[in-house]
Every structure is written in structure tokens, then in C-alpha cells.
Amino acid sequence: MASDIVWTPSSTWIDAANMTRFAQSVGLGEADYDTLHRWSVSHPGDFWGAVWDFAGMIGEKGEIAFEPPPEGTMLGAKWFPQARLNFVENLLRGPDETLAVIESDETGITRRITMGRLRDDVARIADGLRDVGVGPGDCVGGVLPNRLEGLVALLATASVGAVWSSCSPDFGAAAILDRLGQIAPKVLFATRRYQYGGRQHDIGERLREVVAGIPSLTRVVLTDGGIGDEIAGASRWEAFGSPSSHLRFERLPFSQPLYVLYTSGTTGKPKAIVHGAGGVLLQHLKEHQLHCDLKPGDAIGWYTNTAWMMYHWLISGLASGATIVLTDGAAIPKTDDGSDAGLLWRLAESAGLTHLGVSPKFMHAVAEAGYRPRDRVDLEKLRVLMSAGAPVAPDQYDWTYEAIKDDMMFASISGGTEIIGCFLIGSPTLPVRRGQLTCKALGQAVQVLDTRNVPVIGRKGELTCTEPFPSMPLTFWGEGGDKRYFDTYFSQRPGIWTHGDLAEETINGSGIIYGRTDTTLKPGGVRIGTSEIYATVEKFPEIADCVVFGAPNGNDEEIVLCLQPRADAGISRELAARIRKAIRETASPRHVPHRIHAVPGVPYTLNGKRVESAARAIMIGEIVKNLDSLSNPEVLDVYRVLGRETAL
Numbered sequence: 001m002a003s004d005i006v007w008t009p010s011s012t013w014i015d016a017a018n019m020t021r022f023a024q025s026v027g028l029g030e031a032d033y034d035t036l037h038r039w040s041v042s043h044p045g046d047f048w049g050a051v052w053d054f055a056g057m058i059g060e061k062g063e064i065a066f067e068p069p070p071e072g073t074m075l076g077a078k079w080f081p082q083a084r085l086n087f088v089e090n091l092l093r094g095p096d097e098t099l100a101v102i103e104s105d106e107t108g109i110t111r112r113i114t115m116g117r118l119r120d121d122v123a124r125i126a127d128g129l130r131d132v133g134v135g136p137g138d139c140v141g142g143v144l145p146n147r148l149e150g151l152v153a154l155l156a157t158a159s160v161g162a163v164w165s166s167c168s169p170d171f172g173a174a175a176i177l178d179r180l181g182q183i184a185p186k187v188l189f190a191t192r193r194y195q196y197g198g199r200q201h202d203i204g205e206r207l208r209e210v211v212a213g214i215p216s217l218t219r220v221v222l223t224d225g226g227i228g229d230e231i232a233g234a235s236r237w238e239a240f241g242s243p244s245s246h247l248r249f250e251r252l253p254f255s256q257p258l259y260v261l262y263t264s265g266t267t268g269k270p271k272a273i274v275h276g277a278g279g280v281l282l283q284h285l286k287e288h289q290l291h292c293d294l295k296p297g298d299a300i301g302w303y304t305n306t307a308w309m310m311y312h313w314l315i316s317g318l319a320s321g322a323t324i325v326l327t328d329g330a331a332i333p334k335t336d337d338g339s340d341a342g343l344l345w346r347l348a349e350s351a352g353l354t355h356l357g358v359s360p361k362f363m364h365a366v367a368e369a370g371y372r373p374r375d376r377v378d379l380e381k382l383r384v385l386m387s388a389g390a391p392v393a394p395d396q397y398d399w400t401y402e403a404i405k406d407d408m409m410f411a412s413i414s415g416g417t418e419i420i421g422c423f424l425i426g427s428p429t430l431p432v433r434r435g436q437l438t439c440k441a442l443g444q445a446v447q448v449l450d451t452r453n454v455p456v457i458g459r460k461g462e463l464t465c466t467e468p469f470p471s472m473p474l475t476f477w478g479e480g481g482d483k484r485y486f487d488t489y490f491s492q493r494p495g496i497w498t499h500g501d502l503a504e505e506t507i508n509g510s511g512i513i514y515g516r517t518d519t520t521l522k523p524g525g526v527r528i529g530t531s532e533i534y535a536t537v538e539k540f541p542e543i544a545d546c547v548v549f550g551a552p553n554g555n556d557e558e559i560v561l562c563l564q565p566r567a568d569a570g571i572s573r574e575l576a577a578r579i580r581k582a583i584r585e586t587a588s589p590r591h592v593p594h595r596i597h598a599v600p601g602v603p604y605t606l607n608g609k610r611v612e613s614a615a616r617a618i619m620i621g622e623i624v625k626n627l628d629s630l631s632n633p634e635v636l637d638v639y640r641v642l643g644r645e646t647a648l
Contacts (some may be wrong), residue, residue: 006397007410007432016055017428018289026050033313033430033439034509040468041445047445048079048282048470052174055285059085059251065226069468072495075486077468078279079254085259087277088159088247090373091308092119093317094296099323102299103148103350106343107197109350115439118155119247121148125156126248127505128241132219134186136161136252139260141185142306143176143203144326145165145194149223149237152314153189155327158258158277161250165260167271168193168305170201171606173209174628179262182232182272183477184216188411190607191224192600197330207231221453241550254278254470261309261417263607275420276470276564282420283471285317290442292384292411293428296321302357302386303344309417310357310388318354325351325543332369342376349377357386359608363396364538366409372403379405386411386426391513393535394435399510400418401610406582412437414501414513418489421461421471422597423499424511436510441586443469446528448505456505460514460527464496472497495543502529519551519612533561534589537579542569545602548593561593563617563637564602576648595647601635615639 014020023029026046028036040047045066052061062082069076082168094100100113134140140157144166144645146148163170163181167176169191180188187213192204211220258277262270288294300317301324304310317324327347331409332339345366348356366373373379385400385408392412400410411426414437423446424437432438440446445467449454475481490497502514504632514520514529521528530548535544545564550557561579565571576596583591603611606629614624618639627633 004376004433004436005431006401007098007406007408008410009254011433014429016070016294018295019291019427019429022050022054025054033427037440037442041441042441044254044467044469049444050155051282051286051290052080055289057281057285058090059083059087068446069271072465073490074466074468074472074495074497077472078563081254083276083278083586084251085158085253085254085281086161086251087281088122089251090281091155091316092122092247094321098177098321099120101148101151102323102325102346104299104325104351106148106198107157108347111148115356118152120243121157122155123245123247124241124243124562125152126159126241127245128158128221128235129156129160129162129187131241132187133155134160134162136250136256138162139165139183139185141165141183141188141214143168143169143171143180143188143190144223144306145191146304146306146311146326147328148326149189149191149470151326152306153221153223154315159247159249161252163257163260163274164263166306166311168606169203169306170196170305170587171307171629171630172596173206173213176206176210176488177213177268178626178628179212179272181214182269183260183271185214185469185525186216186220187221188214188217188462189221189223192222193224195329197333198335205463220510234559236536252277257419257476259312261312262307263417264609264611269626270629271488273418274477274481276474279470279472280420281316281319283469284313284420285319286350286442287313287421288317288320288322289425291422291425292504293409294320294355298354299323299325299352299381300355300357301325301327301347301353302609303327303359303362304357305607309420314357322355323351325353328577331358332365339369339373341366342373344378345373345377347370348379348382351419352381353522354381355384355386356382357388359389360387360392361390361608363387363399363447367396367399367403367577368541368555374404382408384409384411384428386427387416390567391515391531391535392435393531393538394537395535397432397434415441417467417500418479418499419471420426420472423465424513433506433508433510433557435510436506436512438510440443440509440511448503448511453496457507458504460502460504460529461511462517463499463501464493465499478569494646502527519549521559522646523559523594524556528559528591533591536583536586537561537563540575541580542566542571542575545610547599547602547610547615551595551616551620553594556593559592560616560619560642562597562599562602562642564599571584571596571648573648595644597647599635599638599642601632603635604631607633
């Protein structure tokens with residue numbers, strides 16, 4: 001419906017879009033997006049080969065783009081089997097004087113790094129890695145903040161053909177060992193201290209525990225000065241490698257392992273997902289250039305840490321000739337006057353950001369603070385705002401165009417660590433609709449299936465993908481990795497990737513995400529997404545945060561809503577009644593919670609995602625298997641004693 005449209009690209013915008021030029025290059029310049037998408041999934045070799053050419057990928061492409069998998073499966077497809085390339089060679093392109101990286105923290109911009117300087121730093125660290133015996137197939141780990149050193153270590157690792165895997169320094173020792181300990185890295189790059197919330201945090205003791213727990217390490221490189229005599233084999237960052245080294249790239253097969261990323265680990269040990277260099281690069285080039293309209297000279301930033309897939313997505317922006325902006329510290333740091341909701345927006349102005357990525361939680365916090373970016377900073381250069389990590393509520397679309405900028409593309413995107421990219425994403429040639437993800441990503445055969453495994457439109461179902469794509473994982477790391485990979489994504493529907501999201505495809509071809517299927521509510525046997533409840537509750541100024549989940553009640557399930565009040569507020573029966581009434585009116589009677597509890601906090605993963613499953617498990621007396629995957633496990637104590645008799 002026209003009333004759902006909150007932004008429409010102008011003809012000038014559409015004519016200048018990379019998406020338009022790409023469609024013209026494949027002979028579909030007059031076709032609509034749906035036709036282009038159908039072509040991209042029905043002719044995968046032609047499509048991905050065209051992306052390679054359009055993006056100017058560096059390497060030997062070979063004559064074969066795609067060898068299909070055996071009949072009845074998505075596994076076993078071969079992409080560019082004759083190709084030879086190096087991931088970093090594609091990122092470190094352009095003149096020496098080009099601005100490659102802007103580094104920032106809670107004080108603002110701290111460094112501006114040219115491509116020449118970045119190449120020199122990568123060459124030196126790569127030389128150091130070669131000197132200690134690191135080569136193709138070896139693993140290198142990082143416990144680093146989102147600063148220049150982390151980027152250089154990653155690029156140096158990939159330039160020699162080794163595999164990179166990183167954790168954020170705010171992870172606990174057990175959480176780091178659960179991840180990096182699986183892959184037996186030869187070298188670890190780490191910091192002994194990091195800044196967050198205006199404070200310096202010392203993790204020296206934690207780091208010693210990590211080093212002691214990874215016997216495969218032959219070298220530890222400390223990025224923050226000193227060598228730490230207590231850490232055997234430690235080297236200074238400044239002394240690692242020769243400053244006169246020349247940059248060399250190992251060109252390897254398309255499927256050469258590049259990254260190991262990890263699932264959240266809330267239901268057990270984190271799964272270590274192996275991604276290939278060619279698939280990651282091709283997927284990101286497609287998403288950046290076609291869906292996000294990223295162009296040479298643009299500046300792109302995403303508020304993330306080094307453990308989240310959006311960090312890896314961000315740095316691939318270098319391959320499109322863009323400047324990438326690294327952000328370290330808190331997004332909304334505490335100040336003497338309260339909280340600074342303007343930090344990232346001032347960065348957008350000072351860095352000249354054309355593309356900015358945030359989360360719905362951040363947007364909600366900015367709105368609640370009464371901060372209107374358009375009234376406080378100059379966002380003339382900002383063309384694209386993106387959000388990931390959770391569904392964006394419909395009213396947040398309105399706030400975006402009212403409080404930030406009325407002429408820009410807003411893209412709520414959805415994908416995951418598993419594909420290091422997106423299934424649903426934005427497009428610079430399509431309108432933005434309130435509460436909806438604009439389109440299926442090109443090259444991704446996305447379908448919403450019902451319980452019969454039949455595609456449905458206008459009804460909720462499982463988000464799936466029915467055809468292979470290049471950024472599918474190579475495997476899960478470790479013994480039995482192929483089987484664990486299959487069991488996770490293909491056991492429910494053999495031959496079809498089941499992503500784990502409750503979703504809806506609209507008649508416009510856009511999508512709506514209602515939440516994860518493992519947290520889907522089922523009162524009376526009817527599946528209900530959590531996003532609709534969250535969207536309603538977040539409108540109440542008395543509520544700081546909330547979590548909703550289903551709990552068994554006889555042979556049925558009841559909805560439990562836990563509310564964290566603001567510091568100066570409480571949860572009264574009157575407020576609980578108003579919240580129930582609002583949920584009934586904005587969602588449906590089936591969404592109304594049976595129980596409402598006041599809690600002091602809501603559990604989150606280390607990557608900042610709300611964890612309904614942990615709250616539910618504790619409340620019904622089950623064991624949360626991996627508390628180390630949570631950033632605030634202490635808040636769960638109160639959920640142990642939540643009883644029906646104390647509910648509001």
C-alpha cells in the first residue's frame with residue numbers, strides 16, 4: 001500500500017545507482033527488480049560471474065563460474081573452481097594517498113590512515129607472520145578492539161593465506177577459549193587493556209589465562225606497548241616484522257579458508273563456522289556495490305566490535321574503493337551530564353560518512369534521549385542508513401525520516417554469521433516501506449515456507465534459501481564439522497537451508513522478520529513473533545528494556561513478559577495493564593502476555609543480542625549451558641525466582 005512507503009528514490013537517484021548500471025550490463029536494464037532477482041537465482045553462474053566483472057575483482061577468474069551440487073541438495077556446489085585470488089589484494093587497491101581508514105573512539109577521530117600507510121603496515125606484520133612460520137591453512141587469532149592494529153593483523157593474516165579469527169577484548173577468558181581454543185592458532189594478536197565507557201580496562205590476567213589455555217601458540221604479539229614478561233613468547237607490535245618488507249599476496253583457490261566466525265554459544269559451545277575467501281569477497285562486493293550503492297570515495301562505518309560479522313562486512317568496503325571508519329568504545333558513552341547520544345552522529349559529520357550502520361537498540365536509545373541528529377549535526381553526505389541485529393519496529397522507520405534525514409535510503413537488513421551476509425536487504429532503486437525489509441538479496445533464492453514446505457506470501461513461515469550461493473560456510477571447524485553443519489541448517493528440510501527466522505514475504509516482494517523461530521511464542525498452538533511485542537513495549541518511556549518468552553503451562557504455553565524499569569520508575573499494576581492494552585490493540589489478543597514481571601536487567605550475548613532462551617531456561621529450572629557467552633549473566637539470578645504468584 002502507498003501509505004506504507006516512507007521513502008521513494010528519485011529518478012536521479014535510480015539513474016545513478018550501481019544497481020541500475022549492473023542491470024544494464026547484463027542486458028536487463030529495462031527489467032524490474034523482481035525479474036533481475038529471478039534471473040540471478042536461475043542463472044547463478046552468469047550472475048556471480050557478472051558480479052565479479054562489474055566489481056573488478058582482482059585474480060584469475062577461470063572459465064567456469066558454477067558447478068551445481070548433486071541433485072536434491074545445496075551442498076557440494078563448486079564456485080569458480082579454476083580461480084586464483086587473494087582477499088587482501090582486492091582490499092588494498094588504489095593510490096597511496098587515498099584515505100583508507102578513519103579510526104575513532106569516545107573522544108572522536110583519533111587517526112586518519114592512507115592506503116600507502118596501510119599497505120606498509122600490512123607488509124610489515126605479514127613479514128613477521130612469515131618469519132614465525134605462518135602460511136596458508138594456519139590459524140591466527142585476535143583479542144583486539146576495533147582499531148587500526150586489529151585491521152592490520154587481519155589483513156596481514158589473509159595476505160599470507162592464513163585463517164583469521166577474532167574476539168572482542170571484553171570477552172571473558174572462558175568465552176575466548178571456547179572460541180579460539182577450538183582452532184589452535186599459531187599466533188595471537190592481543191591487547192592488555194582497552195577503553196570503554198570513559199574507563200580503561202586491564203585484561204592482563206585474563207590474557208595470561210587465555211595464552212596458557214592455547215598450547216598451539218608459538219607467538220603472542222601485544223599491540224598496546226610493553227611485552228609483558230609474564231607472557232612467554234610475547235613480542236611488541238612495533239618490533240614484529242621488518243619495516244622494509246614488500247607487500248606480497250598469496251593467490252589461492254576461491255574456496256581457501258579466510259575466517260572462522262562463531263555462533264553466540266547460548267545453547268552450548270559456540271559453533272566455529274569456516275568461511276572461504278572468494279565467497280566472502282564476492283558476497284560483500286555484491287551487497288556493498290549493488291544493494292548499498294557504495295562507490296569509490298564514499299565513507300562507510302558500522303558500530304560493531306571485532307567479534308561480530310558486521311566488522312568483517314565493514315572492512316570489505318575497502319574493496320569498493322571506500323574509506324572505512326572504525327569505531328571503538330561505547331556508542332552512547334556516559335558523561336557527567338548523563339549520556340552522550342550524539343557521539344556517532346558527530347562522527348558521521350566529521351568523517352563525512354555516506355553510509356552508517358547501527359542497531360535498532362541504538363536507534364531507540366537515541367530517540368528516547370530526545371536527540372534529533374538533523375537538528376544537531378550536518379548529515380548532508382549521508383545517503384544510506386542501515387540497521388541489523390534485530391527487527392526494526394515500524395515506528396522507528398518514521399523516526400528515522402523525521403529525526404535524521406528525509407532523503408536517504410534506510411535499509412533494515414537480515415542475514416547472519418552463517419552466511420556472513422544478508423538474505424533480506426535494501427536496494428537504491430526500490431521504495432522503503434514501514435516495518436519491512438526492502439527485498440530479497442540478489443543471488444539468494446529466499447522463500448518463506450509453511451509447515452507443508454510450500455512458499456507462502458502474506459503469512460508467517462520459516463525463512464529459507466533453496467539454492468546454493470558462494471558465501472555458504474565451507475564447514476564447521478573440527479571433527480565432524482560437515483555433519484554438524486548439515487544438522488544445523490539442513491536437517492529440518494533436506495536440500496533446503498532453514499535459517500531459523502520467523503518471517504513473512506509481502507505482496508510487494510519485501511520481507512518482515514518476526515524473530516527467531518527458537519524463541520517463537522506458541523500460545524494455543526499459534527505461532528507468534530516476539531518483535532511485535534517488543535515494538536509496542538519500547539514505546540513506553542517508563543521501560544528501559546524488556547524480554548519476552550514462552551513458558552510451559554500444563555499442555556499449553558503462556559507468554560511471559562519481563563520489564564526492566566528506568567532508574568526513576570517502577571512497574572505498577574496500572575502500567576502493566578496499559579502495556580497489555582497496547583499490545584492487544586497494536587498486535588492482537590493472542591500477543592497479550594499472561595504474566596508480567598519486573599526485573600533489574602535483561603540478558604544479552606557478548607555481541608549485544610537479547611537472549612530470550614537463557615531467561616526462559618533459568619525461570620523453568622533448566623541449566624544455561626554457556627554462561628560465558630553472556631555479557632551480563634548475573635542478571636539471570638532474579639529469573640530463577642519468578643513465580644506466577646508474583647506476576648503483575
